[in-house]
Amino acid sequence: MREQAAYDLKKIAHIRGVDHPESISVGPQGEAYTTGTAGQVYRLDLQSNKGEQFASTAPRRMLGQAVDATGNLYCADASAGKVIRITPEGKETLYATGPQGQSFACANYPVFTRDGYMFLSDSGDWSDAINGRIYIIPPGGGEAQTWFPEPVDTPNGMALDAEEGYLYFVETYGPGLARISIDKDRTAGAFERVVHMPRHVPDGIAFDDTGCLWIACHRPDAIYVFDLQTRRLELFAEDWKGEALRGPTDVAFAGPGRDVLLAASLDNLVVHRFDNPGVRGLRLNHPTF
Numbered sequence: 001m002r003e004q005a006a007y008d009l010k011k012i013a014h015i016r017g018v019d020h021p022e023s024i025s026v027g028p029q030g031e032a033y034t035t036g037t038a039g040q041v042y043r044l045d046l047q048s049n050k051g052e053q054f055a056s057t058a059p060r061r062m063l064g065q066a067v068d069a070t071g072n073l074y075c076a077d078a079s080a081g082k083v084i085r086i087t088p089e090g091k092e093t094l095y096a097t098g099p100q101g102q103s104f105a106c107a108n109y110p111v112f113t114r115d116g117y118m119f120l121s122d123s124g125d126w127s128d129a130i131n132g133r134i135y136i137i138p139p140g141g142g143e144a145q146t147w148f149p150e151p152v153d154t155p156n157g158m159a160l161d162a163e164e165g166y167l168y169f170v171e172t173y174g175p176g177l178a179r180i181s182i183d184k185d186r187t188a189g190a191f192e193r194v195v196h197m198p199r200h201v202p203d204g205i206a207f208d209d210t211g212c213l214w215i216a217c218h219r220p221d222a223i224y225v226f227d228l229q230t231r232r233l234e235l236f237a238e239d240w241k242g243e244a245l246r247g248p249t250d251v252a253f254a255g256p257g258r259d260v261l262l263a264a265s266l267d268n269l270v271v272h273r274f275d276n277p278g279v280r281g282l283r284l285n286h287p288t289f
Helices: none
Strands: 013-015 024-028 032-035 040-045 049-055 062-067 073-077 084-087 091-095 107-112 117-121 132-139 157-162 166-169 178-182 189-195 203-206 212-219 223-225 232-240 248-254 260-265 269-273
Touching: 024 062, 024 248, 024 260, 032 062, 073 107, 073 117, 091 260, 107 157, 157 203, 166 203, 178 203, 189 232, 212 260, 223 248
Parallel strands: 062 107, 203 248
Antiparallel strands: 013 269, 024 032, 032 040, 040 049, 062 073, 073 084, 084 091, 107 117, 117 132, 157 166, 166 178, 178 189, 203 212, 212 223, 212 248, 223 232, 248 260, 260 269
8 A cells, every 4th residue: 555645625526415425435437425313315426516406205214325327326224214216217126035025124234246246334333232144135126135144233335346355344333334245156254354443433334446445434533444464544635623634424436547535524515625635546336237
């Protein structure tokens, strides 16, 4: 990993026209999406730096999203405890439920594998009890199955490494990051905590194409970069005033070249934009169904 220089806060741009966005998703051409706390679903125009609402799930709240090859959005419905699919025209259909058709406690963040399986974090009840879960959903949707057999601590944002050898995820109240190895038959392997972040509230993560993890922390107002090879955790941006950067809750690399870093802000009415972050994002999976 190169020596990480702190980003100039004056260079942060703001994408407006969104309502307290919490997560960011990116499509196959680098197009970006987010959702609002009142059920708004937005496209983010990187030319005009404006959000455009094209669907609504009101009053239900969506959290993380993933995008397939044709631009359908798969949203974790935290209110109803399911995963829904939203077409580019804004039509909603059910994609997945919990095991035996039950509701998830708090569906939070979906991630597609290359062959169309979906991992889903379920954060549990956000109490002091460790009762979060990681599920797997077959290509095309349906009933989820419990993937990792043990409960985990408030699993939140997730990301697969380039080789799909590990599923990485935030443990928000851990607080830190953990990973679970993925066996060749797609079953869950060993659990390992990789980063401990005392007095932080990590929320979302994304891989760059050098293999480093970018970590959005809701508290303090900061974004970090973690090098898995050296185990170094370095600060990319922090704003103790909460003005240029406030409450980042997810990060993603957008644009045709995956060279625009976006950070959602649950505490604000903008998505933060970082041009020229020094790396490109790891290409995500956008399966065809």
